[in-house]
Amino acid sequence: MAEAGQPKPLPTAFAPPPSLWKHFTPENIKKLEEIKENAAEGKSKKWTPAELRALDLPPELRYLVPPAIPTESYSVFGELQSLSTALPSLKDQGIEQLYPSESGQESPSKPSQPLNHAHYLLKISKSLLLNFLEFVGILSVSPEEFEPKVDDMRNLFINAHHLLNLYRPHQARESLILMMEEQVERTKEEIQQMDKTKAEIQGFMEQLRSGGIDVDSAVEPEPERKSDPAVEDSRLVWDLLDRDT
Incomplete structure (x- = not known):
């Protein structure tokens, strides 16, 4: 302002x-x-x-x-800058669109197919290489005639950039799916590790029972003290480990 x-x-x-x-x-x-x-x-x-x-x-x-x-x-x-998240079309911006809005349909009764972004991005990339070679040739012969070829290359770059922007919602969705899959895999690994630790502790306690040690009544809780059962179970396990060592 x-x-x-x-x-x-x-x-x-x-x-x-x-x-x-x-x-x-x-x-x-x-x-x-x-x-x-x-x-x-x-x-x-x-x-x-x-x-x-x-x-x-x-x-x-x-x-x-x-x-x-x-x-x-x-x-x-x-x-x-606009606050709207809708991507304006190239036609609304006064730019020539070099790819179809839809992949085309053979008959009015046949539903339209989604646009093949990769196919048209590849075609635009090849056109850019060809136009660049033509641009170099123009500069070597008639440098003053460079402007039309520069406009062609600019239009190709804008169309490629617009195609990439059309692909952004799909990219965001796939990135979110990948993040959720990784989170699920990490959770599964943590659960497997917990199950492995539980199996090791249970195996150790079975060895103590086979040796004649009454694991279930090895430590009698004090009647006047009330504590969490999980804490008492942990204390029992550590007492057994100290006794074994």
């Missing part, structure tokens, strides 16, 4: 901070708090950005109020 009377900054890769930063001073913040207290008539009130924007604030204090949340688009480094 540029100030009135100042030229609009040019969009750059590393844009400077907006000029409104100089208004965020301790004095201006204090003035804003005083205006909020006076407007609230001495009552404690939590101001919303919309309520602050409705106040009659001086120009230097208006920059301290957060702007309204964008609903359709927003600007980043001077470039307009």
Whole structure:
């Protein structure tokens, strides 16, 4: 947001901070708090950005109020960005589409098939290689006629990029499936490890029983102390291990 009377900054890769930063001073913040207290008539009130924007604030204090949340688009480094997640078609952007929207259908009664992204990406890649060779040939013969071939290559790159973007939902779905499968495999491995440890402990306890040791009544719990049965079972196992060693 540029100030009135100042030229609009040019969009750059590393844009400077907006000029409104100089208004965020301790004095201006204090003035804003005083205006909020006076407007609230001495009552404690939590101001919303919309309520602050409705106040009659001086120009230097208006920059301290957060702007309204964008609903359709927003600007980043001077470039307009859309909030819509729908991918616009090449036709809507005024760009020639080099692949069909659908794979085609032999008859009106036959349902359309999904677009084969890999097939058309491969064709575009081959066309790019051919156009690059033609571009090199043009530069060696008539360098001043390079522009049409550059436009052709640019159009091929845009079509390839658009095809990749069409594939993003499928990529996200497959990535989520892969993550869930890995989580299931890790859980199975943990369960198998727990079962293995349980089998080892049970085998050791069977060896103690075969040696004449009454494992079930080896340690009598104190009647006056109540504890968790799981803790008592663990203490029993460790006592047996200490006795064996």
